[in-house]
Amino acid sequence: MSDTKTGRVEWRDGLNFNAVGGSGFAFDFSGTSPAEGGSPMEVALLAAAGCTAMDVISILQKKRQNVTDFAIEISGKRAGEHPKVYTEMSLTYVVAGEEIDPEAVARAIELSMTKYCSVSIMFKQAGIKFNTDFRIEEPAVAAVA
DSSP: OOOOOOEEEEEEETTEEEEEETTSOEEEEEOSSSOSSBOHHHHHHHHHHHHHHHHHHHHHHHTTOEEEEEEEEEEEEEOSSTTOOEEEEEEEEEEEEESOOHHHHHHHHHHIIIIIOHHHHHHHHTTOEEEEEEEEEOOOOOOOO
16 A cells, blocks of 8 residues: 655745645745755755654653653765765754663664664665664753742
8 A cells, every 4th residue: 555645845936935745734945045944955854853753752652761851963964966965864862751761762763763764764775874872861850939
């Protein structure tokens, strides 16, 4: 069974475009400075982070990890010559919570990057190298007045 995604990208002016996915979600692409939207390459980088973020948080919740905050810091290195594709992406998963099991975090990342995250797996098949690591932080304590 095929899962087809749809969308439409419309030119606004210059190198500025409005994109609308089949879901109705809209965002802007921009190739100008100052930017009026994200560049397509920036959006691709963030898509990889968003995909694995959904997987990892879902897996950690299923493993009953008490996650109170979660983020991914991502950077991508691009080739120096056109078409300037990504050659490498580095992701740091930042997990906050009480008694977070480092093995659970490592396994969630592994499962995402090898089995579930279609964006990252697609990029790997295109030859992009992925570097992943994580850190566990204590939950922030609210200030008492």
